[in-house]
Amino acid sequence: MKPSTYYSWLQNSQKRDCSTRRHPDTILPEERAAVIDYALKHPDIRHRVLTWRMIDDNAVCLSxxxxxxxxxxxxxxxxxxxxxxxxxxxxxxPSKPDERWQSDIGHIDIYARKYYLITFIDEHSRYVTHNELMTSLDGNSVSLAAERALSTLDDKAKPVIQTDNGSG
Structure with a gap:
């Protein structure tokens, strides 16, 4: 850069008062007053809807x-x-064992064959109460597995069986 260019810029910057220049996006006092006035007239409207209503009513145009x-x-x-x-x-x-069980079903691929492992876990003790490896996964096979798991208990215990409905 030539020294003359630098000194001409320096001289011009000293002539202009940069503190009085306003940024183009500055909110004017009139706009501020109009927004407050409009908001007081419509107290039930949140700021997003209020913004678009003011634009529609030609009151103020702000973000x-x-x-x-x-x-x-x-x-x-x-x-x-x-x-x-x-x-x-x-x-x-649960406060005691066999009050609530969690069930979980996972799939295992062995030699291009899919197997399903259903596991019942006692929520209180985190003990695996029953598990089965099944070749098909339909409502009947899951119900039968649940019945077999419940048959291992005495007649007094009736746990609630809960599932997480899968991962997606």
Whole structure:
């Protein structure tokens, strides 16, 4: 760069007051007042819908994030009510063996033949109560496997059998 170019740039930058220049995306005070006024007239509308309504009504044309910033600064954004927390599964843990069983089915490929392993696990003790290797996976074979698993118990115990319904 030639020294004359540098010094001409330096001289021009000192002539202009850069602090008074406004960025093209700056929110004007009139726009800020219009957003607050519109929001006060429509208190039941959230900022996203409010933005598009103001554009449709030719009140103000701003982005949703700008409207959000204005409303947040004016204290007009109400916080969303948080979702109620789901009851943790730890409260549902069985207190004794044979109260609830989990079942899981996995497939095993051996020499291009598919086998299905169904396992029943006691949720309290994490003990494998029953497992079977099956050649077909239909409702009848799974029901029979569950019946055979339940037949190993005495008549008093009737566990609830739960499944995760597969991975997808």
């Amino acid at each position: 949703t994030s700008s409207v959000y910033k204005i409303l947040k600064g004016a204290g007009l954004i109400c916080a969303w009510k948080p979702k109620e927390k789901r009851i943790k599964r730890s409260l549902e843990i």
